Amino acid sequence: MRIQFVDLKAQYDSIKEDIDSAIQWCLDNTRFIGGKPITDFEEAFAKFCNAKHCVGISSGTSALYLALKAHGIGPGDEVIVPTHTFVAATEAVSSLGATFVLVDADEKTYNLDVEKLKQAITPKTKAIIPVHLYGQPADMQQITELAEEKSLVVIEDACQAHGAEYKGKRLPYAETACYSFYPGKNLGAYGDAGAVVTNNEEIANKITMQKDHGREPGHKYDSSVEGFGHRLDTIQAAILNVKLKYLEKWIEMRRKNAELYNKMFSDADVITPYEADDRKHVYHLYVIRSKDRDGLQKHLKENEIDTLVHYPLAIHQQPSYKDKGFKASDFPVTEKIVSEILSLPMYAELTEEQISFIVEKVKEFKV
Ligand SMILES: *Cc1c(COP(=O)(O)O)cnc(C)c1O
Numbered sequence: 375m376r377i378q379f380v381d382l383k384a385q386y387d388s389i390k391e392d393i394d395s396a397i398q399w400c401l402d403n404t405r406f407i408g409g410k411p412i413t414d415f416e417e418a419f420a421k422f423c424n425a426k427h428c429v430g431i432s433s434g435t436s437a438l439y440l441a442l443k444a445h446g447i448g449p450g451d452e453v454i455v456p457t458h459t460f461v462a463a464t465e466a467v468s469s470l471g472a473t474f475v476l477v478d479a480d481e482k483t484y485n486l487d488v489e490k491l492k493q494a495i496t497p498k499t500k501a502i503i504p505v506h507l508y509g510q511p512a513d514m515q516q517i518t519e520l521a522e523e524k525s526l527v528v529i530e531d532a533c534q535a536h537g538a539e540y541k542g543k544r545l546p547y548a549e550t551a552c553y554s555f556y557p558g559k560n561l562g563a564y565g566d567a568g569a570v571v572t573n574n575e576e577i578a579n580k581i582t583m584q585k586d587h588g589r590e591p592g593h594k595y596d597s598s599v600e601g602f603g604h605r606l607d608t609i610q611a612a613i614l615n616v617k618l619k620y621l622e623k624w625i626e627m628r629r630k631n632a633e634l635y636n637k638m639f640s641d642a643d644v645i646t647p648y649e650a651d652d653r654k655h656v657y658h659l660y661v662i663r664s665k666d667r668d669g670l671q672k673h674l675k676e677n678e679i680d681t682l683v684h685y686p687l688a689i690h691q692q693p694s695y696k697d698k699g700f701k702a703s704d705f706p707v708t709e710k711i712v713s714e715i716l717s718l719p720m721y722a723e724l725t726e727e728q729i730s731f732i733v734e735k736v737k738e739f740k741v
Contacts, residue, residue, distance in 0.1 A: 415612075435568070440584050452499045478704070
């Protein structure tokens with residue numbers, strides 16, 4: 375039995391008719407930029423997030439870039455980012471001419487360590503980007519209180535955490551969060567797509583113009599400010615409109631699968647994900663830790679089970695940043711966990727039989 379890491383075909387098959395007719399609508403109306411699917415999606419996703427505004431963007435990376443830019447982040451500013459994450463957040467910071475400052479991870483939640491975050495704040499710090507890694511919210515109360523005390527902006531990287539909750543409240547917890555709808559995300563388009571969700575109308579208006587060449591909505595050949603091209607495209611929005619209706623159900627199915635994994639792993643020699651009491655983890659990724667990760671990954675591959683590592687290189691280890699002179703000793707927790715983490719297959723349609731096969735093969739491997 376071959377088990378894929380993510381099975382997008384199984385999901386497509388379950389909603390094929392609705393997806394096909396949503397795409398067909400765009401073709402029949404030759405509507406590829408702007409239009410009703412975009413405004414419908416922005417309204418529906420804002421509502422899903424219990425937020426006032428959603429602005430559709432071409433990707434999660436561009437959403438981070440535009441959110442930082444709308445908050446005036448630029449040269450001379452420092453932005454704090456966890457080192458244990460995907461490169462998008464630091465790319466967004468650098469693209470604006472600002473400097474990113476890295477912070478180590480917490481060993482239990484894998485999110486940024488708030489004590490170390492405090493030590494990283496300098497007079498130049500302007501913003502913090504907490505990443506809700508793997509689908510579990512970072513410690514938002516402590517982070518937002520700290521940010522308020524120091525007058526810092528908080529931009530949440532919720533690219534892996536659609537629908538996740540912190541103390542009973544669905545994200546965003548702070549004012550602004552960025553989402554990715556990359557195909558494999560919990561809410562995935564059929565290409566690149568993203569969004570900024572915010573409760574701040576001024577920020578929403580700025581981003582609405584910035585993503586569309588600095589034009590006011592409805593204007594064609596006059597730009598009020600210099601912007602850029604970061605629009606969400608219509609076919610992607612049409613697909614997302616169909617899928618958003620299933621997101622809550624899919625999250626519950628992921629959580630049920632995580633619970634099954636946890637239960638079956640209770641007597642295994644691996645560390646399973648920790649879910650804090652006050653958080654709802656949406657399990658974009660189900661990540662275990664093993665003392666011999668590479669050996670375990672190889673054993674699973676031999677048994678036709680696909681796994682991945684998120685991420686084999688932390689930001690401070692990236693070749694692209696080797697000139698920045700980061701020291702491994704500044705990030706001891708991340709240094710340790712990146713060699714132990716392994717992401718197992720996780721998606722809503724995964725069956726109990728598949729989970730039990732995966733667990734059996736993991737247990738079979740002796741370190
Ligand atoms: C996917 C992802 C992004 C980037 O999203 P894209 O839509 O691929 O640009 C940013 N941050 C995190 C944590 C992600 O997982």
